[in-house]
Amino acid sequence: MAELLNVSSNPHVRDNKTTGRIMCDVIIALIPASVFGIYHFGVRALLIILVTIASCVISETVYDKLMKKKLTIGDLSAVVTGLLLALNLPVEIPVWIAVLGGIFAIIVVKMIFGGLGQNFMNPALGARCFLLLSFTGQMTRFTLDGITTATPLYNIKNGADYHVLKMFLGTTAGTIGETSTLAILVGALYLLVMRIIDLRIPLCYIGTFTLFAMIYSACHGGLDFTYLAGQLCGGGLMLGAWFMATDYVTSPITPGGRILYGVCLGLLTGCFRILATATAAPEGVSYAIIFCNLLVPLIEKITIPKSFGKEAKKK
Amino acid sequence: MSILTFRGGIHPYEGKELSKDSPIKEYIPKGEVAISMSQHIGAPAKPVVKKGDSVLVGQLIGEAAGFISANVHSSVSGKVKAVEKRFIVNGGKAECVIIENDGNFEEVTYEQPTSCENLTREEIIGLVKAAGVVGMGGAGFPTNVKLSPKNVDDIDYIIVNGSECEPYLTSDYRRMIENPELLIGGLKIMLRLFDKAKGIIAVEDNKPDAIARLKECLAGEDNIEVKKLYTKYPQGAERMLIYAVTGRKINSSKLPADAGCIVDNVDTVFAIYHAVSYGKPLIKRVITVTGDAVANPQNFLVPVGTNHSELIEAAGGFVSEPSKIISGGPMMGMAISSLDVPVTKTSSSLLCYTRDPLVDISQTNCINCGRCVKVCPGRVLPSRLAKFSARGDMESFLKYDGLECCECGCCSYICPAKINLTQAIKTMRKKALAARKK
Numbered sequence: 062m063a064e065l066l067n068v069s070s071n072p073h074v075r076d077n078k079t080t081g082r083i084m085c086d087v088i089i090a091l092i093p094a095s096v097f098g099i100y101h102f103g104v105r106a107l108l109i110i111l112v113t114i115a116s117c118v119i120s121e122t123v124y125d126k127l128m129k130k131k132l133t134i135g136d137l138s139a140v141v142t143g144l145l146l147a148l149n150l151p152v153e154i155p156v157w158i159a160v161l162g163g164i165f166a167i168i169v170v171k172m173i174f175g176g177l178g179q180n181f182m183n184p185a186l187g188a189r190c191f192l193l194l195s196f197t198g199q200m201t202r203f204t205l206d207g208i209t210t211a212t213p214l215y216n217i218k219n220g221a222d223y224h225v226l227k228m229f230l231g232t233t234a235g236t237i238g239e240t241s242t243l244a245i246l247v248g249a250l251y252l253l254v255m256r257i258i259d260l261r262i263p264l265c266y267i268g269t270f271t272l273f274a275m276i277y278s279a280c281h282g283g284l285d286f287t288y289l290a291g292q293l294c295g296g297g298l299m300l301g302a303w304f305m306a307t308d309y310v311t312s313p314i315t316p317g318g319r320i321l322y323g324v325c326l327g328l329l330t331g332c333f334r335i336l337a338t339a340t341a342a343p344e345g346v347s348y349a350i351i352f353c354n355l356l357v358p359l360i361e362k363i364t365i366p367k368s369f370g371k372e373a374k375k376k
Numbered sequence: 377m378s379i380l381t382f383r384g385g386i387h388p389y390e391g392k393e394l395s396k397d398s399p400i401k402e403y404i405p406k407g408e409v410a411i412s413m414s415q416h417i418g419a420p421a422k423p424v425v426k427k428g429d430s431v432l433v434g435q436l437i438g439e440a441a442g443f444i445s446a447n448v449h450s451s452v453s454g455k456v457k458a459v460e461k462r463f464i465v466n467g468g469k470a471e472c473v474i475i476e477n478d479g480n481f482e483e484v485t486y487e488q489p490t491s492c493e494n495l496t497r498e499e500i501i502g503l504v505k506a507a508g509v510v511g512m513g514g515a516g517f518p519t520n521v522k523l524s525p526k527n528v529d530d531i532d533y534i535i536v537n538g539s540e541c542e543p544y545l546t547s548d549y550r551r552m553i554e555n556p557e558l559l560i561g562g563l564k565i566m567l568r569l570f571d572k573a574k575g576i577i578a579v580e581d582n583k584p585d586a587i588a589r590l591k592e593c594l595a596g597e598d599n600i601e602v603k604k605l606y607t608k609y610p611q612g613a614e615r616m617l618i619y620a621v622t623g624r625k626i627n628s629s630k631l632p633a634d635a636g637c638i639v640d641n642v643d644t645v646f647a648i649y650h651a652v653s654y655g656k657p658l659i660k661r662v663i664t665v666t667g668d669a670v671a672n673p674q675n676f677l678v679p680v681g682t683n684h685s686e687l688i689e690a691a692g693g694f695v696s697e698p699s700k701i702i703s704g705g706p707m708m709g710m711a712i713s714s715l716d717v718p719v720t721k722t723s724s725s726l727l728c729y730t731r732d733p734l735v736d737i738s739q740t741n742c743i744n745c746g747r748c749v750k751v752c753p754g755r756v757l758p759s760r761l762a763k764f765s766a767r768g769d770m771e772s773f774l775k776y777d778g779l780e781c782c783e784c785g786c787c788s789y790i791c792p793a794k795i796n797l798t799q800a801i802k803t804m805r806k807k808a809l810a811a812r813k814k
Contacts (some may be wrong), residue, residue, distance in 0.1 A: 066711070067700045070802065072785030075788070079793075177741050319746075365776065369780065370627030370628070
């Protein structure tokens with residue numbers, strides 16, 4: 062033992078959970094929704110998923126290479142972004158639009174702000190909103206078995222028929238990964254069991270939105286539980302609340318902030334979905350989330366927890 | 377019996393099975409001993425012997441130099457070889473008295489108190505002070521100062537910290553199951569200092585036999601209670617322990633006495649017992665020598681000043697080349713660059729890893745996951761504080777209560793991006809505390 066031993070600052074041990082492992086768990090949790098999407102919409106859904114993931118991973122690789130940075134795709138976050146974006150696209154979307162979405166998500170929303178952890182907006186949702194504005198037609202054309210079909214949410218908004226059980230199971234029109242509430246909840250349960258997410262954001266989000274819808278429904282001809290169930294299972298609410306609002310990077314770090322963030326999301330989604338008069342696109346989840354992403358620094362600022370032993374003093 | 381705890385904390389691999397069943401073995405040092413004059417927080421002791429002097433076991437060799445300071449005694453008999461600066465555990469150098477051990481262990485005649493029962497408060501504290509007793513859990517705070525709070529009449533609890541939440545350590549555990557009566561004896565002495573205080577021995581529930589053993593010895597005692605704590609790191613952190621046991625919360629700028637508590641570590645209470653009952657100074661402590669690189673992990677009763685390399689030999693040497701050696705536990709211990717440093721009153725363990733657990737780890741960006749916030753027992757925002765530290769932003773660091781960090785290491789442990797949060801926060805805390813002193 063002639064040489065000196067290694068030294069480092071304490072602690073000298075680390076937990077075995079890494080960023081890559083967490084991302085891997087998120088991917089596992091998205092499998093039920095993805096598999097259901099492929100089963101429901103056909104093999105083209107698989108194509109869109111693979112193409113979008115590839116687009117994201119390649120974009121990140123190229124960016125890292127061009128900027129002469131350490132390759133960061135090992136953390137799997139690009140795969141998560143690609144998968145989430147694909148699940149937010151309609152199955153008939155032209156492949157080139159899906160590719161463009163992946164590039165936008167990674168390069169514009171994430172990498173130019175400094176890569177993972179530095180982006181202030183959820184990359185997948187940023188890209189989805191970009192595509193919605195740029196290619197509204199392609200992004201809002203939903204098909205089922207090759208036939209253009211209205212989404213249940215559109216039907217709710219416009220007074221047409223909708224079937225709550227079908228919405229829960231997911232055999233309706235919509236984006237690849239949003240239709241099946243059941244599949245999403247199975248994945249969400251996995252995230253909860255693996256302690257990847259806590260209940261604060263999704264529960265406050267869904268709870269506030271439910272309250273909003275209840276009040277609205279009560280004011281418009283009495284409380285209608287079918288309407289309520291339809292609102293909960295319809296559109297991107299479940300996918301958004303469990304998988305995108307809970308994105309670490311773009312949600313508050315403070316426990317209190319997560320509650321407030323969830324409440325803000327619920328209120329905004331209610332406004333966009335229910336109060337807004339635009340009948341063509343009754344979806345509000347994506348916009349609500351990316352808008353609230355921008356509020357995160359402010360929310361964190363007002364929800365700094367009281368440190369141990371200082372609670373009573375400040376009361 | 378309910379299980380007590382606090383919010384936050386982590387569950388690292390405990391590693392206590394390596395050494396928990398090995399009884400405390402007295403180790404007799406072979407070569408010279410190097411007794412540091414700064415084994416405690418505060419001013420280093422002033423050496424009162426010089427080169428060539430003969431000393432006996434228990435003889436005063438360093439005198440407390442100030443209010444926060446402690447006496448230092450010789451742990452062997454022999455000749456003083458030198459009084460010089462030597463490397464100590466923290467990587468720096470400190471003045472040490474080097475004694476050539478003659479192997480006879482001739483002791484000074486201790487002035488044994490006539491009857492322990494009749495001692496006054498001042499006499500008890502005087503004995504503790506004379507014996508150079510300091511907090512042996514790691515901080516090394518002079519115990520006589522701790523036992524003399526301003527609000528003597530407000531002390532409700534004397535808590536013996538037997539949680540031993542730091543992984544791998546088993547020295548306190550062995551003390552508790554081998555000599556519970558001495559521990560209780562020490563606690564009873566402490567209780568005599570405070571009229572209305574109750575004694576509590578707090579033990580984590582991963583040591584059920586220690587809890588049972590203590591309860592057995594306490595049968596019929598109504599002023600001392602054993603409390604079971606949930607096994608979680610840092611359960612033994614002073615503020616977390618007080619909260620778990622009494623429900624009282626104090627922030628970092630307060631003392632346990634402000635919450636009506638005095639907290640002392642197990643080995644410290646043993647030292648108090650020996651100091652007051654027999655007039656014996658603190659010259660030995662129990663050390664766990666453990667880790668996968670050590671042939672026979674075990675617990676030793678070691679004279680202060682013994683070279684760490686002797687302990688490795690006593691534990692059967694290395695089975696494999698170690699790459700990292702830690703004085704103390706893996707969470708709060710100090711990595712040492714060489715074994716050639718002496719044992720002090722605060723050395724609780726010598727932990728040897730064949731493979732440095734940190735070599736393969738590379739740092740990535742913070743993803744704001746909030747795990748550090750969740751585990752932080754001080755309930756601050758570690759990832760934010762670390763950013764302020766990196767930026768040199770002391771104002772924000774203080775605003776976000778950076779001084780409330782107890783440096784337990786939970787945030788670094790849990791971080792999935794493997795950021796050295798604790799290190800960054802410690803760096804800034806040091807600066808902030810230094811700035812405050814000016």
